[in-house]
Amino acid sequence: MKVLFNDLTYQNNIVKPEILEIFKESFHRSVFIGGIWVQEFEEKFAAYIGVRHCIGVGNCTDALELILEGLGIGHGDEVIVPAYSWISTAACVKRVGATPVFVDVHPDSYTMDPELLDKNINSKTKGIITVHFYGQSADMDAIGGIANKYNINIIEDCAQASGSLYKDNKVGSIGIAGAFSFYPTKNLGAFGDGGCVTTNSDELAHRIRLLANHGLKDRNQHVLLGRNSRLDSLQAKILEIKLNYLNEWNELRISAAKQYLSGLQGSRIKLPKVLPQTKHIFHLYVVQVENRKEVINFLDEKGIHTAIHYPIPIPETKPFPQGNDQSSKYPVSARMSGCILSLPIFPGITEDQIEFTCDAILEAISVS
Ligand SMILES: *Cc1c(COP(=O)(O)O)cnc(C)c1O
DSSP, rough: OOOSSSSOOHHHHHHHHHHHHHHHHHHHOOBBBSSSSHHHHHHHHHHHHHSEEEEEEEEEEEEEHHHHTTTOOTTTEEEEEEEESSTTTHHHHHHHOOOEEEEOOOTTTTTTOOOOOOGGTTTEEEEEEEEEEGGGGOHHHHHHHHHHHHHHHEEOOOOOOOEETTTTTTSSSSSEEEEOOTTTTTSSOOOOEEEEESSOHHHHHHHHHHHHBBEEEETTEEEEEOOOOBBBBHHHHHHHHTTTTTTHHHHHHHHHHHHHOOOEEEEEEEEEHHHTEEEESSSEEEEEEESSHHHHHHHHHBOOOBBBBBBOOGGTTSSSSSOSSSTTTTTHHHHHHHHHEOOOTTOOHHHHHHHHHHHHHHHHHHOO
């Protein structure tokens, strides 16, 4: 049996008739940037997340940068970020000229450890970027409490968490702004790159719209130094269609995670924990195994594809020279990077595929 790490066939088959119609319609319309399709998606996604504004942009990396720029964060400022995430979470800080300050993640939740915030905050700290990692919300009450105490904005990196909840709130509606990715394999994926910013701040929304579109106020008036980062009309329409299925598809991921739990619990493998105040939507199903290399090879030979998110904590990557011995500063991230393994999970993965994967893992750890 073959088990791909991520297979979009199920999703694609469901939306195919609707999207083929859209392709046809776009020939007649010839509106490829902006227009009603982008506006409709923005309104629908803002309502879904529960915020006043959604601004479609080129991708989530741009969304994060635009939020920082929109908040006026730059040279001389510090922004706290988790040491363990996709590189964009920290790269955006450096790209706007500010300094990322790394904190470790919590060993249970894999999200930013709120206990470590206080001692990393000083008068230069202008923001905290929380990542709702693997599809589970960070501990927003604890992080929010500290952010309020020091009057610092929280920016939510929601790239892996479209539809995820903290208590009754969708992530992306809790901090000053949220950044979403519509990269094809994310929970809500386009047919190419795409992203958006969500916010309840009228002022920030206004600034980000300007920044993302050449600083253009009307056709010929550039009121600030902007750039070009826009969501294509076709991608917006595809996203608008796929958003109708997002809750259903997230539930399928949750069911798959439940089956992994029952298939693997009691073994030596460390399984993901779901915190009581969150709704984890399992963008990724990440376990920890000893002898990871052997397990990966064993699974691969059986036709089961896995992945590692991520093999290197951000402070140890080349763009963030921090000096030697980073692992002692971020022990959880360092340990995780050596033993985490992402198992196949996607809407449409079958019970047989999960059972086959669980059996293969149990066999792999018993022989290794
Ligand atoms: C995917 C991802 C991003 C970047 O999203 P793009 O749309 O590819 O720019 C940022 N942060 C996290 C946590 C991600 O997983």
